[in-house]
Amino acid sequence: MSVCIQANQVSKVFGGLTAVNQVDLTVPEHAITSIIGPNGAGKTTLFNCISGYYTPEQGQIIFYGAPIQGLPTYVIASLGIARTYQNIRLFGNLTAIENVLTGEEPKLRANWFEALIGSRRMRAEEKAAVQEARRLLKYVGLEGLGDQLARNLPYGAQRKLEIARALANQPRLLLLDEPTAGMNSQETEQMTRFIRSLRDDLGITIILIEHDMQVVMGISDQITVLDYGTKIAEGMPKEIQTNQRVIEAYLGPGGQALTKKYQERKNGSHVIR
Amino acid sequence: MTEKPILRGLRTGLVFGLIMVFLFLIGFTDTGANLVAKMLGNPTPTNQHPSVTYYAIFMALYATWCGSAAANRVAAGTSLINRLGAGTVGGFTAGAICSLTGYIFGTLNQQGIDPRAYLVALSPQTIQLFLFNAESVASGALTLVGVMTAGGLLGAVLAVAWKAWVGKRLIGLKQDTGHLYQNVLLQQWKDKALVRYALLALLAAALLILPRAWGSYWNYVLGTVGIYIVLGLGLNIITGLAGQLVIGYVAFFGLGAYTFALLSAPEPHQISMNFWIALVLAVVVAAVFGFLLGLPILNLRGDYLAIVTMGFGEIVRILLKSDLLTSFTGGPKGVRDIGGPTLFGRPFNSDVDFMYLIIIAVLVIAFLANRLQRSRVGRAWEAVREDETVARATGINAFRSKILALTISAAIAGLAGVLFASRNQFTGPEDHSLLVSINVICLVIVGGIGSIPGIILGAFALKGLPEVLREVESFRMLAFGALLVLMMNIRPEGFWPASRPKLENQAEEAIAAVPAEQKV
Numbered sequence: 001m002s003v004c005i006q007a008n009q010v011s012k013v014f015g016g017l018t019a020v021n022q023v024d025l026t027v028p029e030h031a032i033t034s035i036i037g038p039n040g041a042g043k044t045t046l047f048n049c050i051s052g053y054y055t056p057e058q059g060q061i062i063f064y065g066a067p068i069q070g071l072p073t074y075v076i077a078s079l080g081i082a083r084t085y086q087n088i089r090l091f092g093n094l095t096a097i098e099n100v101l102t103g104e105e106p107k108l109r110a111n112w113f114e115a116l117i118g119s120r121r122m123r124a125e126e127k128a129a130v131q132e133a134r135r136l137l138k139y140v141g142l143e144g145l146g147d148q149l150a151r152n153l154p155y156g157a158q159r160k161l162e163i164a165r166a167l168a169n170q171p172r173l174l175l176l177d178e179p180t181a182g183m184n185s186q187e188t189e190q191m192t193r194f195i196r197s198l199r200d201d202l203g204i205t206i207i208l209i210e211h212d213m214q215v216v217m218g219i220s221d222q223i224t225v226l227d228y229g230t231k232i233a234e235g236m237p238k239e240i241q242t243n244q245r246v247i248e249a250y251l252g253p254g255g256q257a258l259t260k261k262y263q264e265r266k267n268g269s270h271v272i273r
Numbered sequence: 274m275t276e277k278p279i280l281r282g283l284r285t286g287l288v289f290g291l292i293m294v295f296l297f298l299i300g301f302t303d304t305g306a307n308l309v310a311k312m313l314g315n316p317t318p319t320n321q322h323p324s325v326t327y328y329a330i331f332m333a334l335y336a337t338w339c340g341s342a343a344a345n346r347v348a349a350g351t352s353l354i355n356r357l358g359a360g361t362v363g364g365f366t367a368g369a370i371c372s373l374t375g376y377i378f379g380t381l382n383q384q385g386i387d388p389r390a391y392l393v394a395l396s397p398q399t400i401q402l403f404l405f406n407a408e409s410v411a412s413g414a415l416t417l418v419g420v421m422t423a424g425g426l427l428g429a430v431l432a433v434a435w436k437a438w439v440g441k442r443l444i445g446l447k448q449d450t451g452h453l454y455q456n457v458l459l460q461q462w463k464d465k466a467l468v469r470y471a472l473l474a475l476l477a478a479a480l481l482i483l484p485r486a487w488g489s490y491w492n493y494v495l496g497t498v499g500i501y502i503v504l505g506l507g508l509n510i511i512t513g514l515a516g517q518l519v520i521g522y523v524a525f526f527g528l529g530a531y532t533f534a535l536l537s538a539p540e541p542h543q544i545s546m547n548f549w550i551a552l553v554l555a556v557v558v559a560a561v562f563g564f565l566l567g568l569p570i571l572n573l574r575g576d577y578l579a580i581v582t583m584g585f586g587e588i589v590r591i592l593l594k595s596d597l598l599t600s601f602t603g604g605p606k607g608v609r610d611i612g613g614p615t616l617f618g619r620p621f622n623s624d625v626d627f628m629y630l631i632i633i634a635v636l637v638i639a640f641l642a643n644r645l646q647r648s649r650v651g652r653a654w655e656a657v658r659e660d661e662t663v664a665r666a667t668g669i670n671a672f673r674s675k676i677l678a679l680t681i682s683a684a685i686a687g688l689a690g691v692l693f694a695s696r697n698q699f700t701g702p703e704d705h706s707l708l709v710s711i712n713v714i715c716l717v718i719v720g721g722i723g724s725i726p727g728i729i730l731g732a733f734a735l736k737g738l739p740e741v742l743r744e745v746e747s748f749r750m751l752a753f754g755a756l757l758v759l760m761m762n763i764r765p766e767g768f769w770p771a772s773r774p775k776l777e778n779q780a781e782e783a784i785a786a787v788p789a790e791q792k793v
Contacts, residue, residue, distance in 0.1 A: 051666050053720025077668035091659035094652075097776045102656045103651075108649050112677055115648035116641055126649065130776050137777065169668060200295035 004029045004173055004205040005050065005081075008061035010069075012045055015034075019045040021229040022059070027173075027207060032199055034208045034216045036240075037226035044086060045211045046226070047175050050074040050207075051083050063173070078106035082166035082177035087208070088158045092151030096142060099150050100133040103168030107120075125167050133168065140164040140194075153160060156187055167198075173205045174198065180212050188212060192219055217241070225249065278347045282359035286366025286425070293335060293367060294374045300394025302403055304745055305331040322398045325406050326635045329420055332371075336364045336421040340428025341435075357429045364425015371421065372414035379410035484628035492624040494740040496696060499631035500689050501736045504713045505720070505728040506635075506642045507685030512714070513723040513771075514651055515678035516658025517571065518579040520710055521586020522686060527705030529559040529687025530694035531593060531602060537695075541603050548614040548695065556687040563683025567676040573777035574661075586710055594702035607701025611694050627696045634692060638685055638791035639725050645681070646723075647774060654678055655723075712736070715753055721762050721767025730768050 007025040011018060020042045025240040027033045035043045048054045050061055052073035061069040068076055083105070091099050108129060110122035137146050140160040145153060150161060159179065166174055179195065192215050198204050210216050216223065217237045225233040225240060227249040233240055240246055247259050296302060306323035309331045310316055317323045340346050343363030344356045368425070379398045381388060388395045404413025405420075484492055508522050533555035536546040546554075570581045592598060594605040613622025614630060621630075653674045656664040665671050694700040712735060720731020735756075739749050760767070 053662070072670070073665035074668050074670045077666055083666055085663070089660055089663045091656050091663070093659055094655055095773045095776070098652060098655075098773070102652055102664070103667050105649065105653065110649060112645065112648075112650045112681075115645055115650045118644060122648065129649075134777055144777075147629070147773070147775045149773070152576075165667065233715070 003027070003062075004031075005064075005207075006062045007046070007050070007059075008060045010046070010049060010056045010060070010061060012042075012049055012054050012056050018229050020049065020056070020226075023226070023229070025224055025231070027205060028221075029205055030203055031221040032195070032206045032208060032219055033225045034210055034217055034220040035226060036210065036213075036223060040228075041226040041249075042229040043226055044177060045229075047083065047207075047209065050076075051081060051175060074106075077169060078174035080170065081175065082171035082173075084159075084162040084166055084177055084179060086177040086181065088155075088162055090150040090158055090161060090165070091147065095147050095149055096150055096153060096157075096164075097130070097133050097137060097146035098163050099161055100136050100146075100168045101129055103165035104129050104132060106169055111272040125206045126266050136164045136167055137161075141169070149232050155182060159183075159191070163194075167202075171204060173207070174175055175207050178211065179208070180210065180215055185217060188215060191215075195219060278351060278355040278359040279362050282343040282362030283366050286339060286363040287345060287366075287370070289335070289339035289363065290367035290370030293371050296313075297371070297374060297399075297403055298392050298395060299748070299751070300396075300399055300512070301748060302328065302331070302747065303399055305335075308742070308745070309334070322402060323711075326400065328402050328688065329405065331418055332417070333424040333427070336367060336424025337428035339367050339421075340364045340425030341432035342428070344432040345436075353433060356433055357426065360429020360432065361422060361426045363417065364428065365422040367425070368421025371403075372417040372469075373519035375400070375411055375417055376414045379404050379413060383410065387768045450573070480539065480632050484625045484632070489624040492628045493739065495623075496628055497740065498694050498732050498737045499628075499635050501713065501716060502729050502732040503631075503638050503689040503692070504634050504686060504709075505716050505724065505732055506638050507689065508680045508713050509717055509723060509725070509728055510642060510645070510654070510685070511678045511682040513677075513717060514646060514654040514658065515675055516654075517675055517678070518575065519583075519679070519682070520583040520714070521580050521589075521707070522582070522682070522713055523705050523707065523709040524582075524586040524589040525559045525563055525683040525686035526690040526693070526709060527589050527593060527702075528540040528562050528683075529555045529690025530700045530705065531608070531690075532558040532687070533691040534608040534611045534694045534700045535602070538608050538610050540609065541595075541600060545612060548612055551612070552688070552691045555691045556684050559687025559690065560680050560684035563680045563774075564676060566683075567679040568589050571672060571675045571679065583707070583710075586707055590702050590705050590707075593705065603701075605702060607699060607704075608694075610701050611698045611700065613698070614696055622695075631692055631696075634688060635729075638688070642685075643725055646725075650677070713754075715757060719756060719767060721730075721769045721771055724767060724769050724771035727769035727771065729766050736769070 005025075005027045007023055009022045009024060010020055011022050012020040023042075023046060025033075025046075035046065037043055041103055042243070045054065049056045049069070051073055052068070052075070055070045059069070060067050063076075063079060063081065066079075068079065068081075091102060094102070108125060110119065110125050114122040134143075137143055140163055142153075142157055142160055142164065145157060150158065153161060163176075163179070176184065176195065180191050183191060195206060195208070196219055199206055208220070211238070220237055223233075223235065223237055223240045224231060225246050227245075231244045232245045232249060235243070251258055293302075296305070298480055303323060306328035307317050310323055310327040313327070313330075315327075317327075319738050340363050341361035344360040347356050347359045378388060378395070384396050387397070388400075403417070404410060405416045407413030407416060503521070504522070504526060507525075508519065511517050511519050511522075533551050535542055536544050536551040536554060537548065566582075566585055570578060573581060593602050596604065598604070613620060614626070615621055616626075646654075653669045656667065656669055657671050657674050661671050664674075690700075693704070697704075716731035716735040717728055718731075719735060720729070721727025737751070739746060739752075745752060
């Protein structure tokens with residue numbers, strides 16, 4: 001299995017605070033990788049480094065063999081890295097389908113002059129783009145809502161729309177920042193299945209930031225744990241559950257005993273909360 | 274009678290009264306009476322004060338408005354007496370406040386104190402008129418209270434009658450038109466190509482015939498409106514679509530006008546270039562300046578960008594009239610005898626010809642702006658406006674997008690400048706003051722940001738109406754301010770808000786043309 005994206009010793013500093021500290025990360029192709037950690041651990045900062053909002057002070061980010069750190073965000077997007085946001089960030093005053101069309105931007109070739117004169121190529125391209133956007137809306141289950149303003153959509157639909165916009169880029173790597181935040185258990189389960197199908201059906205490599213451990217443990221091929229910007233553990237879900245440093249990061253010192261007690265009472269069900 | 278309706282009336286009267294006092298202090302009462310006179314078909318001769326009759330009608334109308342507002346504010350279901358009472362109290366309160374003011378100023382006037390040292394517009398005649406040219410101050414003040422109380426009562430009666438009779442009918446009418454709108458047959462009829470072409474043909478005929486029919490005054494007024502529509506459409510691209518607040522937009526207008534003027538006027542450079550070549554060059558120069566200005570500043574956001582562009586606008590104006598450049602730009606006295614257009618070697622510069630030229634410019638720019646707005650370019654602009662950070666991560670080169678928007682906007686402003694300079698055959702630095710920018714921003718906001726029909730409407734409202742209502746010209750800024758405050762409160766999206774294209778449920782035949790292998 002080849003490597004999709006690799007971070008080598010990546011560090012990002014804000015003033016005196018090291019938000020991400022020499023983090024290594026290797027994500028194999030077609031895998032679902034979860035990044036977990038307490039609040040403020042640097043998970044989203046790492047995402048922002050990958051998608052190009054931040055340029056890391058140190059280290060390399062290598063996407064399919066080519067270094068991408070320091071490239072402009074839109075170039076990184078056009079290489080096939082798409083993302084969603086922790087707090088939904090749609091283009092509120094655009095319709096749902098226009099949001100998806102915006103996601104197709106890296107694929108479009110017509111320039112402004114062609115748009116001005118209405119060239120044949122531009123019109124064909126636009127038609128194909130609209131059709132693709134409709135297909136994507138249907139794929140994420142928003143058929144019929146395409147002409148609604150994005151800000152008028154219900155919360156769950158907005159989350160789906162954000163994913164549809166990311167998919168419009170035909171990404172090779174998808175960064176999902178807390179995709180199940182604010183969802184009930186049923187919606188969460190639905191979203192989990194959906195994320196898995198993205199990998200299985202479309203072959204997209206996925207990195208996930210998630211707080212819901214049930215989701216993380218159920219879906220991930222591998223898990224990376226960050227705490228205070230440093231990677232403290234890495235491995236399969238099973239390994240992470242029993243990792244002492246992880247438990248301490250979440251529960252504080254002495255957490256091990258607490259967890260044991262909890263697990264005994266739960267009759268060995270594997271939950272970290 | 275309970276206490277509440279009276280209090281409501283009192284409060285409404287207080288507001289209306291204080292506004293009228295303010296209007297009196299700035300001398301608007303004369304203007305109001307003049308307006309009434311004009312509307313009744315008996316305009317006041319210039320340099321004369323309006324007659325008492327028209328003034329009385331003006332005050333009574335104002336009090337009627339006050340009374341109906343007061344009556345409408347009383348909670349529904351209160352008795353007739355209460356509502357009428359509220360209106361009367363409203364009119365009386367407003368009248369009392371006004372008459373107190375009138376009494377004070379009337380007395381001062383009698384003692385020979387001229388308030389004009391502090392309030393420029395308050396001439397003795399205006400004060401006299403405010404008191405109905407009465408013999409004594411007291412009787413004038415009493416008349417004022419009487420007229421306004423009667424007006425308040427009338428307003429209340431009208432409001433009650435409206436609610437009881439007309440209001441009910443209106444609701445019925447609204448429902449009827451609603452049904453009509455949903456009527457499938459009508460919808461189909463509206464969508465039919467033939468009908469749309471017929472309407473377009475009608476519009477084209479009107480645009481072709483009207484400039485010949487309505488005379489040079491209207492050609493001048495509507496030509497100005499047309500130039501402002503072009504400016505509005507240009508500003509709409511950078512500010513409405515790309516969301517970058519550019520205040521010094523007039524700079525590009527000035528650059529276009531001056532480039533054209535210097536290339537086509539005999540003074541100060543003796544170039545006298547052909548109109549069309551000069552037009553293209555002027556547009557290019559404006560666009561180049563837009564591009565160059567954009568390079569350093571478009572990374573700024575929000576307020577900073579607004580301030581920097583405002584500075585640029587002022588710099589251009591001040592440079593145009595500076596002593597340093599007098600030999601190059603003509604300095605403060607501007608450039609005269611600017612060339613007019615020619616068509617196949619013949620002059621094409623009568624007022625009718627210019628009106629045609631401006632109409633063509635408006636249509637072409639509106640057509641192109643619409644095309645851009647509905648393409649991927651426009652979508653990228655709007656994405657940048659909505660959330661620049663996210664737009665970048667969806668693959669939009671935000672900086673390039675904004676530079677493109679500013680360049681196109683500047684080019685359009687340059688075109689407007691050419692039309693303006695060439696039509697007036699003159700351009701000077703004061704034609705390009707910050708006020709033009711503010712006017713354009715206002716018309717875009719009032720019309721509807723991002724909406725092409727809205728901008729056309731806004732230009733008519735903000736440039737056309739003041740030309741027609743010459744009387745209120747000195748109060749234009751006041752009216753603008755009031756209008757903007759009102760719009761922001763009542764209809765922040767503008768008169769004619771932008772509509773979004775319906776892409777998901779578009780007619781299927783539009784997609785059928787796409788080659789099969791592209792269908793997924």
